[in-house]
Amino acid sequence: MASRILQRVNAKQTALLVCDMQEKFRNNIKYFPEIVTVTKRLVDTSKILNLPIVATEQYPKGLGHTVPELGLAELNVPTFAKTVFSMVNDDVIGILESKSVKDIVLTGIEAHVCVYHTTLDLLEKGYNVHVVVDATSSRSMTDRIFAYKSLKQAGAVLSTSETIILGLLGGSHHPNFREVQKLIMESAPDTGLLGKL
Structure with missing residues (x-):
């Protein structure tokens, strides 16, 4: 019998990585x-559940800083400058x-590019990587869609923000369920993926 890969997120061992927003x-x-x-929903969920958040x-100097809508500065999220395509560094x-x-x-x-190379580096280091397809994008839809196909083949889990958020809670018994539920009462916005994957 082939071994099965577990694709759940476990809030006790999960971190949110925000790449170059x-x-x-x-x-x-x-x-x-x-x-x-969509990323803001994940940031807010991570804050409520006390999950580590790291950004790059x-x-x-040339591309500016993280967009203020995410509120990462107010949360004192560790944010690292980089010039390579992967978020994975010693810090x-x-x-x-x-x-x-x-x-x-x-x-x-x-x-x-950066999501792709970050995922490959994390997979090589033994992490379970959940790429949130409605919280990642590219300049070109062609590049975006084929990145997802390649990442799935590499072993990443392609997921949606609501799947991740509810998966972190595990059920309505979670003490923060109602607080987090408010973040997803309205459906996530369309991010152009319907009929593309």
């Missing part, structure tokens, strides 16, 4: 406002290891 990309990324809205910024891994993280919820841009 910067000002300069605002007018170039497909469905950027919607991606920000690609060459912030990020140090935080993940110090928090005993095994499951990664990954959001951000671009799906076919």
